[in-house]
Amino acid sequence: xxxxxxxxxxxxxxxxxxxxxxxxxxxxxxxxxxxxxxxxxxxxxxxxxxxxxxxxxxxxxxxxxxxxxxxxxxxxxxxxxxxxxxxxxxxxxxxxxxxxxxxxxxxxxxxxxxxxxxxxxxxxxxxxxxxxxxxxxxxxxxxxxxxxxxxxxxxxxxxxxxxxxxxxxxxxxxxxxxxxxxxxxxxxxxxxxxxxxx
Amino acid sequence: xxxxxxxxxxxxxxxxxxxxxxxxxxxxxxxxxxxxxxxxxxxxxxxxxxxxxxxxxxxxxxxxxxxxxxxxxxxxxxxxxxxxxxxxxxxxxxxxxxxxxxxxxxxxxxxxxxxxxxxxxxxxxxxxxxxxxxxxxxxxxxxxxxxxxxxxxxxxxxxxxxxxxxxxxxxxxxxxxxxxxxxxxxxxxxxxxxxxxx
DNA sequence: GGGTAATCTAGAACACGTTCCAGCGTGGCG
DNA sequence: CGCCACGCTGGAACGTGTTCTAGATTACCC
Numbered sequence: 001x002x003x004x005x006x007x008x009x010x011x012x013x014x015x016x017x018x019x020x021x022x023x024x025x026x027x028x029x030x031x032x033x034x035x036x037x038x039x040x041x042x043x044x045x046x047x048x049x050x051x052x053x054x055x056x057x058x059x060x061x062x063x064x065x066x067x068x069x070x071x072x073x074x075x076x077x078x079x080x081x082x083x084x085x086x087x088x089x090x091x092x093x094x095x096x097x098x099x100x101x102x103x104x105x106x107x108x109x110x111x112x113x114x115x116x117x118x119x120x121x122x123x124x125x126x127x128x129x130x131x132x133x134x135x136x137x138x139x140x141x142x143x144x145x146x147x148x149x150x151x152x153x154x155x156x157x158x159x160x161x162x163x164x165x166x167x168x169x170x171x172x173x174x175x176x177x178x179x180x181x182x183x184x185x186x187x188x189x190x191x192x193x194x195x196x197x198x
Numbered sequence: 199x200x201x202x203x204x205x206x207x208x209x210x211x212x213x214x215x216x217x218x219x220x221x222x223x224x225x226x227x228x229x230x231x232x233x234x235x236x237x238x239x240x241x242x243x244x245x246x247x248x249x250x251x252x253x254x255x256x257x258x259x260x261x262x263x264x265x266x267x268x269x270x271x272x273x274x275x276x277x278x279x280x281x282x283x284x285x286x287x288x289x290x291x292x293x294x295x296x297x298x299x300x301x302x303x304x305x306x307x308x309x310x311x312x313x314x315x316x317x318x319x320x321x322x323x324x325x326x327x328x329x330x331x332x333x334x335x336x337x338x339x340x341x342x343x344x345x346x347x348x349x350x351x352x353x354x355x356x357x358x359x360x361x362x363x364x365x366x367x368x369x370x371x372x373x374x375x376x377x378x379x380x381x382x383x384x385x386x387x388x389x390x391x392x393x394x395x396x
Numbered sequence: 397g398g399g400t401a402a403t404c405t406a407g408a409a410c411a412c413g414t415t416c417c418a419g420c421g422t423g424g425c426g
Numbered sequence: 427c428g429c430c431a432c433g434c435t436g437g438a439a440c441g442t443g444t445t446c447t448a449g450a451t452t453a454c455c456c
Binding site: 397398399400401402403404405406407408409410411412413414415416417418419420421422423424425426 | 427428429430431432433434435436437438439440441442443444445446447448449450451452453454455456
Protein backbone atom coordinates (compact mmCIF):
# COMPACT_ATOMS: atom_id res chain seq x y z
CA UNK A 1 0.00 0.00 0.00
CA UNK A 2 2.70 2.56 -0.78
CA UNK A 3 1.63 5.77 -2.39
CA UNK A 4 2.33 5.72 -6.08
CA UNK A 5 5.23 7.87 -7.28
CA UNK A 6 3.02 10.63 -8.60
CA UNK A 7 4.98 13.88 -8.51
CA UNK A 8 2.10 16.07 -7.38
CA UNK A 9 0.22 17.31 -10.44
CA UNK A 10 1.80 20.44 -11.86
CA UNK A 11 -0.73 23.29 -12.07
CA UNK A 12 -2.49 23.50 -15.42
CA UNK A 13 -2.78 26.64 -17.49
CA UNK A 14 -6.21 27.78 -18.56
CA UNK A 15 -5.81 26.35 -22.05
CA UNK A 16 -4.71 23.07 -20.58
CA UNK A 17 -7.64 22.94 -18.21
CA UNK A 18 -9.92 23.62 -21.17
CA UNK A 19 -8.32 20.80 -23.17
CA UNK A 20 -8.76 18.45 -20.25
CA UNK A 21 -12.45 19.31 -19.96
CA UNK A 22 -12.91 18.95 -23.70
CA UNK A 23 -11.38 15.50 -23.62
CA UNK A 24 -13.49 14.36 -20.69
CA UNK A 25 -16.63 15.73 -22.31
CA UNK A 26 -15.88 13.98 -25.58
CA UNK A 27 -15.21 10.71 -23.81
CA UNK A 28 -18.50 10.91 -21.95
CA UNK A 29 -20.33 11.70 -25.14
CA UNK A 30 -18.87 8.77 -27.05
CA UNK A 31 -19.46 6.47 -24.10
CA UNK A 32 -23.09 7.57 -23.90
CA UNK A 33 -23.58 6.14 -27.34
CA UNK A 34 -21.78 2.84 -27.69
CA UNK A 35 -20.40 2.25 -24.20
CA UNK A 36 -16.85 1.15 -23.46
CA UNK A 37 -15.89 -0.02 -26.90
CA UNK A 38 -17.25 3.08 -28.61
CA UNK A 39 -14.72 5.18 -26.76
CA UNK A 40 -11.88 4.95 -29.24
CA UNK A 41 -8.79 6.91 -28.41
CA UNK A 42 -8.24 8.16 -31.96
CA UNK A 43 -11.79 9.41 -32.13
CA UNK A 44 -11.69 11.04 -28.71
CA UNK A 45 -8.54 12.88 -29.77
CA UNK A 46 -10.01 13.99 -33.06
CA UNK A 47 -13.35 15.16 -31.66
CA UNK A 48 -11.68 16.92 -28.74
CA UNK A 49 -9.34 18.63 -31.17
CA UNK A 50 -6.07 17.36 -29.75
CA UNK A 51 -3.38 15.09 -31.11
CA UNK A 52 -3.33 11.49 -30.03
CA UNK A 53 -0.06 12.01 -28.21
CA UNK A 54 -1.59 14.86 -26.25
CA UNK A 55 -4.55 12.76 -25.23
CA UNK A 56 -2.11 10.21 -23.86
CA UNK A 57 -0.20 12.92 -22.06
CA UNK A 58 -3.37 13.90 -20.20
CA UNK A 59 -4.67 10.37 -19.64
CA UNK A 60 -2.11 7.60 -19.84
CA UNK A 61 -4.64 4.99 -20.97
CA UNK A 62 -8.23 4.50 -21.97
CA UNK A 63 -8.94 3.14 -18.52
CA UNK A 64 -7.45 6.21 -16.87
CA UNK A 65 -9.63 8.36 -19.09
CA UNK A 66 -12.82 6.56 -18.21
CA UNK A 67 -12.05 6.37 -14.52
CA UNK A 68 -11.48 10.12 -14.57
CA UNK A 69 -14.85 10.44 -16.28
CA UNK A 70 -16.42 8.46 -13.47
CA UNK A 71 -14.78 10.71 -10.88
CA UNK A 72 -16.29 13.62 -12.67
CA UNK A 73 -19.79 12.19 -12.80
CA UNK A 74 -19.71 10.99 -9.21
CA UNK A 75 -18.73 14.42 -8.02
CA UNK A 76 -21.73 15.87 -9.79
CA UNK A 77 -23.98 13.34 -8.06
CA UNK A 78 -22.38 14.15 -4.76
CA UNK A 79 -23.08 17.85 -5.16
CA UNK A 80 -26.67 17.17 -6.18
CA UNK A 81 -27.14 14.92 -3.20
CA UNK A 82 -25.68 17.45 -0.81
CA UNK A 83 -28.05 20.09 -2.12
CA UNK A 84 -31.06 17.81 -1.92
CA UNK A 85 -30.45 15.12 0.69
CA UNK A 86 -32.80 12.17 0.97
CA UNK A 87 -35.45 12.48 3.67
CA UNK A 88 -36.32 9.79 6.18
CA UNK A 89 -35.89 8.61 9.72
CA UNK A 90 -33.90 5.43 9.38
CA UNK A 91 -30.23 5.92 8.44
CA UNK A 92 -30.15 2.57 6.64
CA UNK A 93 -33.11 3.56 4.51
CA UNK A 94 -31.56 6.92 3.74
CA UNK A 95 -28.37 5.27 2.55
CA UNK A 96 -30.26 2.76 0.43
CA UNK A 97 -32.41 5.51 -1.07
CA UNK A 98 -29.42 7.69 -1.78
CA UNK A 99 -27.63 4.89 -3.57
CA UNK A 100 -30.76 3.99 -5.53
CA UNK A 101 -31.05 7.60 -6.56
CA UNK A 102 -27.49 7.54 -7.80
CA UNK A 103 -28.31 4.30 -9.51
CA UNK A 104 -31.18 5.85 -11.39
CA UNK A 105 -28.88 8.66 -12.36
CA UNK A 106 -26.54 6.16 -13.95
CA UNK A 107 -29.47 4.34 -15.48
CA UNK A 108 -30.34 7.46 -17.43
CA UNK A 109 -27.20 6.91 -19.51
CA UNK A 110 -26.73 3.17 -19.32
CA UNK A 111 -24.01 3.04 -21.95
CA UNK A 112 -22.00 5.70 -20.17
CA UNK A 113 -22.42 3.78 -16.93
CA UNK A 114 -21.28 0.61 -18.64
CA UNK A 115 -18.15 2.26 -19.95
CA UNK A 116 -17.19 3.82 -16.65
CA UNK A 117 -17.85 0.73 -14.57
CA UNK A 118 -16.07 -1.58 -17.00
CA UNK A 119 -13.06 0.70 -16.80
CA UNK A 120 -13.26 0.83 -13.04
CA UNK A 121 -13.26 -2.91 -12.55
CA UNK A 122 -10.80 -3.59 -15.32
CA UNK A 123 -8.30 -1.13 -13.89
CA UNK A 124 -4.99 -2.65 -12.87
CA UNK A 125 -2.55 -1.40 -10.28
CA UNK A 126 -1.36 1.48 -12.40
CA UNK A 127 -4.74 3.12 -11.94
CA UNK A 128 -5.23 2.28 -8.29
CA UNK A 129 -4.78 5.84 -7.07
CA UNK A 130 -7.58 7.06 -9.31
CA UNK A 131 -9.81 4.12 -8.48
CA UNK A 132 -9.20 4.76 -4.83
CA UNK A 133 -10.36 8.32 -5.31
CA UNK A 134 -13.63 7.05 -6.78
CA UNK A 135 -14.01 4.72 -3.85
CA UNK A 136 -13.43 7.59 -1.45
CA UNK A 137 -16.17 9.66 -3.05
CA UNK A 138 -18.59 6.75 -2.89
CA UNK A 139 -17.79 6.17 0.76
CA UNK A 140 -18.34 9.82 1.48
CA UNK A 141 -21.69 9.70 -0.29
CA UNK A 142 -22.75 6.92 2.04
CA UNK A 143 -21.44 8.66 5.13
CA UNK A 144 -23.25 11.83 4.13
CA UNK A 145 -26.49 9.90 3.79
CA UNK A 146 -26.06 8.44 7.25
CA UNK A 147 -26.28 11.96 8.61
CA UNK A 148 -23.99 11.33 11.54
CA UNK A 149 -23.74 13.79 14.36
CA UNK A 150 -20.62 12.19 15.76
CA UNK A 151 -17.69 10.34 14.16
CA UNK A 152 -18.60 6.89 12.82
CA UNK A 153 -17.83 3.85 14.92
CA UNK A 154 -15.61 1.02 13.80
CA UNK A 155 -18.71 -1.10 13.15
CA UNK A 156 -20.28 1.61 11.06
CA UNK A 157 -17.17 1.96 8.95
CA UNK A 158 -17.10 -1.79 8.41
CA UNK A 159 -20.73 -1.68 7.34
CA UNK A 160 -19.99 1.16 4.94
CA UNK A 161 -17.29 -0.93 3.31
CA UNK A 162 -19.67 -3.83 2.76
CA UNK A 163 -22.31 -1.49 1.39
CA UNK A 164 -19.75 -0.10 -0.98
CA UNK A 165 -18.76 -3.58 -2.11
CA UNK A 166 -22.40 -4.42 -2.64
CA UNK A 167 -22.93 -1.22 -4.57
CA UNK A 168 -20.08 -1.91 -6.96
CA UNK A 169 -20.81 -5.53 -7.51
CA UNK A 170 -24.54 -5.01 -7.88
CA UNK A 171 -23.82 -2.34 -10.44
CA UNK A 172 -21.65 -4.73 -12.43
CA UNK A 173 -24.30 -7.42 -12.21
CA UNK A 174 -26.99 -5.09 -13.44
CA UNK A 175 -24.87 -3.75 -16.28
CA UNK A 176 -24.16 -7.22 -17.57
CA UNK A 177 -27.86 -7.96 -17.54
CA UNK A 178 -27.72 -10.54 -14.78
CA UNK A 179 -29.84 -8.67 -12.25
CA UNK A 180 -32.87 -6.40 -12.41
CA UNK A 181 -33.13 -2.99 -10.81
CA UNK A 182 -35.52 -4.48 -8.27
CA UNK A 183 -32.91 -7.02 -7.35
CA UNK A 184 -30.28 -4.32 -6.97
CA UNK A 185 -32.57 -2.42 -4.63
CA UNK A 186 -33.09 -5.53 -2.53
CA UNK A 187 -29.37 -6.19 -2.36
CA UNK A 188 -28.62 -2.64 -1.28
CA UNK A 189 -31.36 -2.70 1.33
CA UNK A 190 -30.05 -5.98 2.66
CA UNK A 191 -26.54 -4.60 2.99
CA UNK A 192 -27.85 -1.46 4.65
CA UNK A 193 -29.36 -3.55 7.42
CA UNK A 194 -25.80 -3.78 8.72
CA UNK A 195 -26.02 -0.14 9.72
CA UNK A 196 -28.82 -0.68 12.20
CA UNK A 197 -27.58 -3.81 13.88
CA UNK A 198 -27.14 -3.70 17.65
CA UNK B 199 -33.18 -12.10 -18.18
CA UNK B 200 -33.90 -14.40 -21.09
CA UNK B 201 -31.76 -17.43 -21.64
CA UNK B 202 -29.13 -16.77 -24.27
CA UNK B 203 -29.61 -18.46 -27.65
CA UNK B 204 -27.09 -21.15 -26.95
CA UNK B 205 -28.12 -24.27 -28.88
CA UNK B 206 -27.29 -26.75 -26.14
CA UNK B 207 -23.63 -27.71 -26.41
CA UNK B 208 -23.15 -30.58 -28.84
CA UNK B 209 -21.40 -33.52 -27.20
CA UNK B 210 -17.65 -33.46 -27.64
CA UNK B 211 -15.60 -36.33 -28.91
CA UNK B 212 -12.73 -37.56 -26.82
CA UNK B 213 -10.15 -35.73 -28.89
CA UNK B 214 -12.18 -32.57 -28.59
CA UNK B 215 -12.50 -32.92 -24.85
CA UNK B 216 -8.73 -33.41 -24.69
CA UNK B 217 -8.14 -30.31 -26.78
CA UNK B 218 -10.40 -28.32 -24.53
CA UNK B 219 -8.56 -29.46 -21.44
CA UNK B 220 -5.23 -28.73 -23.08
CA UNK B 221 -6.34 -25.21 -23.89
CA UNK B 222 -7.64 -24.54 -20.41
CA UNK B 223 -4.49 -25.93 -18.87
CA UNK B 224 -2.27 -23.80 -21.08
CA UNK B 225 -4.29 -20.69 -20.29
CA UNK B 226 -3.99 -21.31 -16.57
CA UNK B 227 -0.28 -21.89 -16.90
CA UNK B 228 0.34 -18.68 -18.82
CA UNK B 229 -1.90 -16.75 -16.44
CA UNK B 230 0.01 -18.10 -13.46
CA UNK B 231 3.04 -16.35 -14.79
CA UNK B 232 2.18 -12.92 -16.07
CA UNK B 233 -1.52 -12.62 -15.24
CA UNK B 234 -4.17 -11.37 -17.62
CA UNK B 235 -1.93 -9.78 -20.17
CA UNK B 236 0.42 -12.75 -20.34
CA UNK B 237 -2.41 -14.88 -21.67
CA UNK B 238 -1.96 -14.21 -25.36
CA UNK B 239 -4.26 -16.01 -27.68
CA UNK B 240 -1.58 -16.86 -30.25
CA UNK B 241 0.62 -18.30 -27.54
CA UNK B 242 -2.18 -20.27 -25.94
CA UNK B 243 -2.97 -21.77 -29.31
CA UNK B 244 0.63 -22.64 -30.05
CA UNK B 245 1.40 -24.16 -26.65
CA UNK B 246 -1.85 -26.08 -26.64
CA UNK B 247 -1.08 -27.38 -30.11
CA UNK B 248 -4.15 -26.06 -31.88
CA UNK B 249 -4.64 -23.48 -34.59
CA UNK B 250 -5.75 -20.01 -33.61
CA UNK B 251 -9.06 -20.49 -35.37
CA UNK B 252 -9.68 -23.62 -33.36
CA UNK B 253 -8.97 -21.85 -30.11
CA UNK B 254 -11.59 -19.31 -31.07
CA UNK B 255 -14.03 -22.04 -31.94
CA UNK B 256 -13.73 -23.43 -28.44
CA UNK B 257 -13.64 -20.10 -26.64
CA UNK B 258 -15.07 -17.16 -28.55
CA UNK B 259 -12.84 -14.63 -26.79
CA UNK B 260 -10.02 -14.27 -24.32
CA UNK B 261 -12.55 -13.34 -21.66
CA UNK B 262 -14.58 -16.48 -22.35
CA UNK B 263 -11.42 -18.51 -22.03
CA UNK B 264 -10.46 -17.03 -18.69
CA UNK B 265 -13.97 -17.19 -17.28
CA UNK B 266 -14.04 -20.87 -18.21
CA UNK B 267 -10.73 -21.23 -16.41
CA UNK B 268 -12.29 -19.68 -13.34
CA UNK B 269 -15.23 -22.09 -13.52
CA UNK B 270 -12.73 -24.88 -13.60
CA UNK B 271 -10.75 -23.68 -10.61
CA UNK B 272 -13.84 -22.89 -8.57
CA UNK B 273 -15.18 -26.34 -9.14
CA UNK B 274 -11.96 -27.79 -7.79
CA UNK B 275 -12.27 -25.64 -4.68
CA UNK B 276 -15.86 -26.71 -4.29
CA UNK B 277 -14.91 -30.37 -4.38
CA UNK B 278 -12.12 -29.79 -1.89
CA UNK B 279 -14.45 -27.95 0.42
CA UNK B 280 -17.10 -30.63 0.22
CA UNK B 281 -14.55 -33.24 1.14
CA UNK B 282 -13.17 -31.20 4.02
CA UNK B 283 -15.84 -28.80 5.25
CA UNK B 284 -14.93 -26.06 7.69
CA UNK B 285 -15.68 -26.85 11.33
CA UNK B 286 -17.44 -24.52 13.73
CA UNK B 287 -20.69 -23.72 15.46
CA UNK B 288 -21.68 -20.41 13.98
CA UNK B 289 -22.90 -20.55 10.36
CA UNK B 290 -21.67 -17.02 9.72
CA UNK B 291 -18.18 -17.92 10.89
CA UNK B 292 -18.21 -21.10 8.81
CA UNK B 293 -19.09 -19.11 5.70
CA UNK B 294 -16.43 -16.49 6.39
CA UNK B 295 -13.84 -19.19 7.03
CA UNK B 296 -14.77 -21.09 3.91
CA UNK B 297 -14.45 -17.99 1.76
CA UNK B 298 -11.15 -17.07 3.39
CA UNK B 299 -9.91 -20.56 2.67
CA UNK B 300 -10.87 -20.12 -0.97
CA UNK B 301 -9.19 -16.78 -0.85
CA UNK B 302 -5.94 -18.27 0.31
CA UNK B 303 -6.25 -20.82 -2.46
CA UNK B 304 -6.38 -18.00 -4.98
CA UNK B 305 -3.58 -16.22 -3.18
CA UNK B 306 -1.31 -19.14 -3.88
CA UNK B 307 -1.37 -18.19 -7.56
CA UNK B 308 -1.99 -14.47 -7.43
CA UNK B 309 -1.34 -13.87 -11.10
CA UNK B 310 -3.78 -16.56 -12.08
CA UNK B 311 -6.32 -15.05 -9.74
CA UNK B 312 -5.74 -11.65 -11.24
CA UNK B 313 -6.28 -12.94 -14.75
CA UNK B 314 -9.46 -14.77 -13.90
CA UNK B 315 -11.00 -11.99 -11.86
CA UNK B 316 -10.12 -9.31 -14.39
CA UNK B 317 -11.82 -11.41 -17.04
CA UNK B 318 -14.82 -11.97 -14.82
CA UNK B 319 -15.43 -8.30 -14.13
CA UNK B 320 -14.56 -7.16 -17.62
CA UNK B 321 -17.00 -9.59 -19.17
CA UNK B 322 -19.78 -7.99 -21.15
CA UNK B 323 -23.23 -9.36 -21.90
CA UNK B 324 -21.96 -11.91 -24.40
CA UNK B 325 -20.37 -13.79 -21.53
CA UNK B 326 -23.16 -13.41 -19.04
CA UNK B 327 -24.22 -17.05 -19.17
CA UNK B 328 -20.73 -18.19 -18.22
CA UNK B 329 -20.34 -15.51 -15.56
CA UNK B 330 -23.68 -16.53 -14.15
CA UNK B 331 -22.43 -20.07 -13.88
CA UNK B 332 -19.46 -18.87 -11.81
CA UNK B 333 -21.82 -16.92 -9.62
CA UNK B 334 -23.95 -20.00 -9.14
CA UNK B 335 -20.99 -22.04 -7.99
CA UNK B 336 -19.93 -19.34 -5.55
CA UNK B 337 -23.44 -19.11 -4.14
CA UNK B 338 -23.53 -22.86 -3.72
CA UNK B 339 -20.19 -22.75 -1.92
CA UNK B 340 -21.70 -20.33 0.59
CA UNK B 341 -24.90 -22.33 0.98
CA UNK B 342 -22.86 -25.47 1.56
CA UNK B 343 -20.89 -23.72 4.28
CA UNK B 344 -24.09 -22.64 6.00
CA UNK B 345 -24.90 -26.31 6.51
CA UNK B 346 -28.63 -25.89 6.28
CA UNK B 347 -30.95 -28.67 7.32
CA UNK B 348 -33.94 -27.03 5.67
CA UNK B 349 -34.35 -24.83 2.57
CA UNK B 350 -32.95 -21.32 3.02
CA UNK B 351 -35.33 -18.50 3.88
CA UNK B 352 -35.79 -15.42 1.74
CA UNK B 353 -33.67 -13.43 4.20
CA UNK B 354 -30.89 -15.97 4.08
CA UNK B 355 -30.85 -15.88 0.29
CA UNK B 356 -30.66 -12.11 0.38
CA UNK B 357 -27.75 -12.31 2.79
CA UNK B 358 -26.00 -14.80 0.53
CA UNK B 359 -26.27 -12.37 -2.35
CA UNK B 360 -24.67 -9.58 -0.34
CA UNK B 361 -21.92 -11.89 0.83
CA UNK B 362 -21.29 -12.84 -2.76
CA UNK B 363 -21.12 -9.19 -3.80
CA UNK B 364 -18.71 -8.54 -0.97
CA UNK B 365 -16.62 -11.50 -1.96
CA UNK B 366 -16.25 -10.40 -5.56
CA UNK B 367 -15.63 -6.78 -4.83
CA UNK B 368 -13.19 -7.48 -2.01
CA UNK B 369 -11.30 -9.79 -4.33
CA UNK B 370 -11.01 -7.06 -6.92
CA UNK B 371 -9.90 -4.56 -4.31
CA UNK B 372 -7.25 -6.91 -3.02
CA UNK B 373 -5.98 -7.78 -6.50
CA UNK B 374 -5.53 -4.15 -7.39
CA UNK B 375 -3.54 -3.65 -4.21
CA UNK B 376 -6.06 -1.39 -2.53
CA UNK B 377 -6.87 -3.68 0.41
CA UNK B 378 -4.92 -6.11 2.57
CA UNK B 379 -5.89 -9.67 3.27
CA UNK B 380 -6.75 -8.66 6.81
CA UNK B 381 -9.13 -6.08 5.45
CA UNK B 382 -10.72 -8.63 3.16
CA UNK B 383 -11.29 -10.92 6.12
CA UNK B 384 -12.93 -8.11 8.07
CA UNK B 385 -15.18 -7.25 5.16
CA UNK B 386 -16.27 -10.84 4.72
CA UNK B 387 -16.92 -11.26 8.41
CA UNK B 388 -18.96 -8.08 8.45
CA UNK B 389 -21.09 -9.26 5.55
CA UNK B 390 -21.55 -12.65 7.19
CA UNK B 391 -23.14 -10.99 10.19
CA UNK B 392 -26.21 -10.69 8.00
CA UNK B 393 -26.69 -14.43 8.32
CA UNK B 394 -27.24 -14.35 12.04
CA UNK B 395 -29.46 -11.30 12.31
CA UNK B 396 -32.87 -11.48 14.00
C1' DG C 397 -14.45 -48.37 -48.70
C1' DG C 398 -16.54 -43.95 -50.67
C1' DG C 399 -18.80 -39.71 -50.03
C1' DT C 400 -19.75 -35.75 -47.52
C1' DA C 401 -20.24 -32.48 -43.99
C1' DA C 402 -18.04 -30.80 -40.15
C1' DT C 403 -13.76 -29.63 -38.04
C1' DC C 404 -8.99 -28.38 -37.99
C1' DT C 405 -4.69 -25.98 -39.79
C1' DA C 406 -1.68 -22.30 -41.36
C1' DG C 407 -1.43 -17.95 -42.15
C1' DA C 408 -2.85 -13.45 -43.85
C1' DA C 409 -5.43 -9.49 -42.73
C1' DC C 410 -7.82 -6.09 -39.90
C1' DA C 411 -8.95 -3.05 -35.70
C1' DC C 412 -7.76 -0.50 -31.97
C1' DG C 413 -4.77 0.66 -27.86
C1' DT C 414 -0.37 2.33 -27.35
C1' DT C 415 4.31 4.15 -28.43
C1' DC C 416 7.44 6.89 -30.90
C1' DC C 417 9.38 10.55 -33.66
C1' DA C 418 10.37 14.87 -36.15
C1' DG C 419 9.10 19.30 -36.39
C1' DC C 420 6.34 23.42 -35.08
C1' DG C 421 4.61 26.99 -31.64
C1' DT C 422 4.71 29.33 -27.59
C1' DG C 423 5.77 31.36 -23.35
C1' DG C 424 9.38 32.74 -20.26
C1' DC C 425 14.24 34.38 -19.37
C1' DG C 426 18.44 36.68 -20.16
C1' DC D 427 15.28 40.47 -29.50
C1' DG D 428 17.30 35.81 -29.37
C1' DC D 429 17.11 31.56 -27.29
C1' DC D 430 15.57 27.59 -24.84
C1' DA D 431 12.57 24.22 -22.82
C1' DC D 432 8.41 22.31 -23.13
C1' DG D 433 4.08 21.07 -24.88
C1' DC D 434 1.50 20.18 -29.00
C1' DT D 435 0.81 18.27 -33.77
C1' DG D 436 0.47 14.88 -37.51
C1' DG D 437 1.48 10.65 -38.62
C1' DA D 438 3.92 6.29 -38.81
C1' DA D 439 4.61 2.06 -36.52
C1' DC D 440 3.95 -1.85 -33.31
C1' DG D 441 1.46 -5.47 -30.49
C1' DT D 442 -2.26 -8.19 -29.58
C1' DG D 443 -7.26 -9.59 -29.90
C1' DT D 444 -10.18 -11.03 -33.49
C1' DT D 445 -11.77 -12.39 -38.19
C1' DC D 446 -11.34 -14.59 -42.52
C1' DT D 447 -9.94 -17.93 -46.21
C1' DA D 448 -8.26 -21.96 -48.70
C1' DG D 449 -7.04 -26.25 -48.24
C1' DA D 450 -6.11 -30.67 -45.30
C1' DT D 451 -8.12 -33.99 -41.96
C1' DT D 452 -11.50 -36.31 -39.52
C1' DA D 453 -15.91 -38.31 -38.23
C1' DC D 454 -19.84 -40.39 -39.58
C1' DC D 455 -23.31 -42.63 -42.58
C1' DC D 456 -24.35 -45.88 -46.22
